[in-house]
Amino acid sequence: IGQRVEPFDNNITISNGNDVDLECVISGVSDNHFISWTKLTDTPNGPRSDVIAFGDALAFDGSDPDVPNSPARYRLIKTSTRYTLEIDNAKMEDEGKFECWIVGTDQKQAVWLTVKTSPEIDFITDDFFAHENKTYELRCTAIGSPKPSIVWSRQGDMLPSGEYLSHGSILELVNMSSSHRGIYQCAANNTEGSVQETVEITMD
Numbered sequence: 001i002g003q004r005v006e007p008f009d010n011n012i013t014i015s016n017g018n019d020v021d022l023e024c025v026i027s028g029v030s031d032n033h034f035i036s037w038t039k040l041t042d043t044p045n046g047p048r049s050d051v052i053a054f055g056d057a058l059a060f061d062g063s064d065p066d067v068p069n070s071p072a073r074y075r076l077i078k079t080s081t082r083y084t085l086e087i088d089n090a091k092m093e094d095e096g097k098f099e100c101w102i103v104g105t106d107q108k109q110a111v112w113l114t115v116k117t118s119p120e121i122d123f124i125t126d127d128f129f130a131h132e133n134k135t136y137e138l139r140c141t142a143i144g145s146p147k148p149s150i151v152w153s154r155q156g157d158m159l160p161s162g163e164y165l166s167h168g169s170i171l172e173l174v175n176m177s178s179s180h181r182g183i184y185q186c187a188a189n190n191t192e193g194s195v196q197e198t199v200e201i202t203m204d
Helices: none
Strands: 011-015 022-025 037-044 046-054 074-078 080-088 098-104 108-124 134-143 149-152 170-173 181-189 191-202
Touching: 011 022, 022 037, 022 098, 022 108, 037 080, 037 170, 037 181, 046 074, 046 080, 108 191, 134 149, 134 191
Parallel strands: 011 108
Antiparallel strands: 022 080, 037 046, 037 098, 074 080, 098 108, 108 134, 134 170, 149 181, 181 191
16 A cells, blocks of 8 residues: 555644644554654745654754743654644744655645734834824734734724724824824734733824
8 A cells, every 4th residue: 555644634723822733644654764744834035844853853842942941842752653743832833834744755744733822912103292284103013813903093082083993003193283192002803812002192
């Protein structure tokens, strides 16, 4: 029959902090064959491929490179019929396409891992002093999975546009006047939660 990687679940979705097993079921594999787990990630510079495990060894153990002696979160369990990558305390950076491959053959299967995480605002305009009749942009971006939605509002008042809410990362304030001063709130929301931060605009 030859070497074979059995089809498995193509999509796995878990919540941040949970554990997950990526199980590759194999057959016809002898000690002379190498198996690998590779993670494929889309980056701004194009697709990136990282070998996670090769043969009996992990090439990446999931520890935090910025934290000395941080614990390994990845484990490899290899038997004659299973090549399993165990991930503890899954984080958003673990998201991606994982591919199990019997090296040197056409036998490979892939699984998409999605790690749901609550929103985190990673940029918001600083508080500032505004000038009359000028136009300003308030910016707010957030990370999370699913991708958070961004909504702007104003504490205790309508937005200058006459609306109570504005959807999107950028809020444009045209022809500023003293009535537009105040505290503007950015809210980032997804299925896992919400977070808010504010920008205070002052004027003479």
